[in-house]
Amino acid sequence: xxxxxxxxxxxxxxxxxxxxxxxxxxxxxxxxxxxxxxxxxxxxxxxxxxxxxxxxxxxxxxxxxxxxxxxxxxxxxxxxxxxxxxxxxxxxxxxxxxxxxxxxxxxxxxxxxxxxxxxxxxxxxxxxxxxxxxxxxxxxxxxxxxxxxxxxxxxxxxxxxxxxxxxxxxxxxxxxxxxxxxxxxxxxxxxxxxxxxxxxxxxxxxxxxxxxxxxxxxxxxxxxxxxxxxxxxxxxxxxxxxxxxxxxxxxxxxxxxxxxxxxxxxxxxxxxxxxxxxxxxxxxxxxxxxxxxxxxxxxxxxxxxxxxxxxxxxxxxxxxxxxxxxxxxxxxxxxxxxxxxxxxxxxxxxxxxxxxxxxxxxxxxxxxxxxxxxxxxxxxxxxxxxxxxxxxxxxxxxxxxxxxxxxxxxxxxxxxxxxxxxxxxxxxxxxxxxxxxxxxxxxxxxxxxxxxxxxxxxxxxxxxxxxxxxxxxxxxxxxxxxxxxxxxxxxxxxxxxxxxxxxxxxxx
Numbered sequence: 001x002x003x004x005x006x007x008x009x010x011x012x013x014x015x016x017x018x019x020x021x022x023x024x025x026x027x028x029x030x031x032x033x034x035x036x037x038x039x040x041x042x043x044x045x046x047x048x049x050x051x052x053x054x055x056x057x058x059x060x061x062x063x064x065x066x067x068x069x070x071x072x073x074x075x076x077x078x079x080x081x082x083x084x085x086x087x088x089x090x091x092x093x094x095x096x097x098x099x100x101x102x103x104x105x106x107x108x109x110x111x112x113x114x115x116x117x118x119x120x121x122x123x124x125x126x127x128x129x130x131x132x133x134x135x136x137x138x139x140x141x142x143x144x145x146x147x148x149x150x151x152x153x154x155x156x157x158x159x160x161x162x163x164x165x166x167x168x169x170x171x172x173x174x175x176x177x178x179x180x181x182x183x184x185x186x187x188x189x190x191x192x193x194x195x196x197x198x199x200x201x202x203x204x205x206x207x208x209x210x211x212x213x214x215x216x217x218x219x220x221x222x223x224x225x226x227x228x229x230x231x232x233x234x235x236x237x238x239x240x241x242x243x244x245x246x247x248x249x250x251x252x253x254x255x256x257x258x259x260x261x262x263x264x265x266x267x268x269x270x271x272x273x274x275x276x277x278x279x280x281x282x283x284x285x286x287x288x289x290x291x292x293x294x295x296x297x298x299x300x301x302x303x304x305x306x307x308x309x310x311x312x313x314x315x316x317x318x319x320x321x322x323x324x325x326x327x328x329x330x331x332x333x334x335x336x337x338x339x340x341x342x343x344x345x346x347x348x349x350x351x352x353x354x355x356x357x358x359x360x361x362x363x364x365x366x367x368x369x370x371x372x373x374x375x376x377x378x379x380x381x382x383x384x385x386x387x388x389x390x391x392x393x394x395x396x397x398x399x400x401x402x403x404x405x406x407x408x409x410x411x412x413x414x415x416x417x418x419x420x421x422x423x424x425x426x427x428x429x430x431x432x433x434x435x436x437x438x439x440x441x442x443x444x445x446x447x448x449x450x451x452x453x454x455x456x457x458x459x460x461x462x463x464x465x466x467x468x469x470x471x472x473x474x475x476x477x478x479x480x481x482x483x484x485x486x487x488x489x490x491x492x493x494x495x496x497x498x499x500x501x502x503x504x505x506x507x508x
Contacts (some may be wrong), residue, residue, distance in 0.1 A: 012285075168180040245323065
């Protein structure tokens with residue numbers, strides 16, 4: 001059995017529709033399969049996108065799929081990066097969880113904070129933690145600080161490096177340096193206290209410490225290290241830290257790294273967003289739109305831009321700008337000939353026929369509002385329902401409206417299937433019980449049944465035992481109704497603790 005050889009390198013595919021990126025990815029994986037029993041590593045932003053990709057891969061070959069979904073290792077970028085560190089540097093040398101990761105760091109801070117509060121630079125924290133008999137405020141602060149320092153290790157390792165040397169400053173993206181404000185110097189002092197507490201060995205296993213060794217190891221390696229994947233696919237992620245992009249770029253020296261980037265605009269659009277002076281390199285994958293001045297003042301930006309892109313596009317702009325520093329399109333354009341005729345920018349060429357399509361096309365072509373009004377004919381609001389707003393008085397009612405609207409769409413378009421629909425909310429956990437109450441109570445033989453799955457749901461809302469524990473912890477501050485007792489007894493572990501069988505519940 002011969003192993004499929006993969007050409008290493010970094011390939012960056014842009015597109016304004018995720019469907020086009022998805023179809024290209026499926027074709028690429030079909031034409032360049034991995035060896036039998038070898039997992040395909042795919043990095044995504046959420047479990048919902050992962051599920052959507054799996055459904056696309058599982059479609060019939062006639063529908064553009066592979067016929068089966070198997071051997072997929074879907075991960076979040078941070079999770080993959082730490083596993084890559086361990087694979088390259090050795091699992092015995094790099095722990096499964098860093099001592100400076102958010103979880104362990106929270107409890108370390110809980111212990112350290114009281115020993116630091118007497119120092120002058122921690123006066124702000126001392127005032128905040130006053131009157132904290134039950135330590136709730138200290139735990140909340142420790143959680144917030146652990147999250148903050150965890151983010152610093154990924155996004156601002158240069159700040160932490162300076163602070164560890166006793167230099168209280170901030171390096172800015174444009175190359176300048178700013179002294180740390182007096183009110184924030186406690187952050188640098190706290191970081192130094194943490195480093196003293198974990199010691200040199202602990203620092204060596206932090207993200208910042210491990211990352212440099214990983215980069216150096218891969219730069220000096222002649223071949224791909226055995227514990228690293230031969231191919232990594234990054235799909236639909238709207239932003240990644242520089243640390244992760246750098247790691248993928250150096251991995252691409254030995255492995256195949258394919259980035260499918262959701263880019264809403266075919267033109268260079270960095271100048272329409274604030275802080276454009278932070279973009280320092282000259283290479284731009286995308287060119288300016290014809291007629292756009294080389295230099296735009298803040299007063300001119302709205303004259304050459306789509307307002308939504310200007311307002312919401314800063315994070316995406318920075319990510320695309322970061323990718324440009326590693327991108328070399330001519331090194332891989334020809335390799336995509338059989339899949340996309342050499343197209344590496346999969347921007348839509350279809351004339352829109354709805355209000356939503358017009359809005360997407362305005363962003364794609366970077367049209368300002370005055371040009372938009374001249375370009376598109378007026379749309380009859382009674383005939384177009386591509387953008388709709390519903391006002392509901394509760395989450396339960398929101399989900400009921402959603403269910404009714406989906407039934408209407410499925411009835412109007414027989415080709416539309418549940419797998420074609422993704423519903424997005426800011427936080428799925430508060431909505432989960434309402435979704436179960438509306439979508440989950442319809443019998444399987446009922447025509448109104450809509451198959452569904454819940455993605456990105458935390459364990460606290462999913463594991464009955466954790467739900468029961470949290471409920472019991474709230475008992476001292478709440479009333480204990482009969483219905484709540486019966487809800488607790490629905491949990492098998494609680495029944496087992498009190499020696500109750502399933503048959504006892506009706507009697508109770």
